[in-house]
Amino acid sequence: MSYDNVMEYKLVPTEIFPILRGCSGCGGMQVHTCKKNFRINANGNRLDVWLIYGCAKCGHTYNLPIYERIDKNRLPAAEYRKFLENDAAAVFRYGTDKTILRKSRVRIAWEQTDYELVRQAENRGDMAAEETKTFIKLKNPFGFPVREDKIASEILSVSRGKAKELLKKELLVVSIVKEDTFNGRDT
Ligand SMILES: [Zn+2]
Structure with missing residues (x-):
């Protein structure tokens, strides 16, 4: 034809996907929007990296795990710097990565x-x-x-x-x- x-x-x-999850602040299933910054916790050679979200209703913070207890040496230095600087492209990449969202069992708020x-x-x-x-x-x-x-x-x-x-x-x-x-x- x-x-x-x-x-x-x-x-x-x-924009970064807003997510739906049960909020431990106000108790309901709520939309959480990304605050566009990472949080890093170092424990010896192990790193935890989260992407930070806030409940749209009560503002309660939710940390979406990006890396959990990863060996610091396994994380490329350039990537680590992006986490420290809250690099906008990296925030977008992780915030729209369905594998990461699925792993934490959060749902994408498609309507929003x-x-x-x-x-x-x-x-x-x-x-x-x-x-x-x-x-x-x-x-x-x-x-x-x-x-x-x-x-x-x-x-x-x-x-x-x-x-x-x-x-x-x-x-x-x-x-x-x-x-x-x-x-x-x-x-
Ligand atoms: Zn809430």
Whole structure:
């Protein structure tokens, strides 16, 4: 099948994932937002590194373990410096690392996470023409739970109803590629 319009976008978070966990301060299941700083504890040659979050309701602090009792010599000096300096890129990298979040059994508060659609390639024909066929490939390396009609409505600037109609008529195909490709590679 050939398409008049072919687009490729990548969906990326614009902020560190807010997380959902039971708060030991106020007792409820609460959203916690990242304070964008690390905490390091050294005990001899062993290091603990945490990323710090605060409960959105009561402010109670939660420390998300990044490294636990790691041998200091196993941690590259450059990485250690990033923890000391609260390097913004490192904060983002660890704060969006699903392996680390999963390990501590915290859930990502997807509803509170903003994202942006980054255009990778776009070949738009005459969008106003009748029966124009559109193919959207969406790379979703962070695994956002998104729906095809919502993404299409945002990319094409049409209502969700219109997007649903186009999908139903097969004038629009949205292919969501979910695999985790963000770890160290930007594909
Ligand atoms: Zn709380």
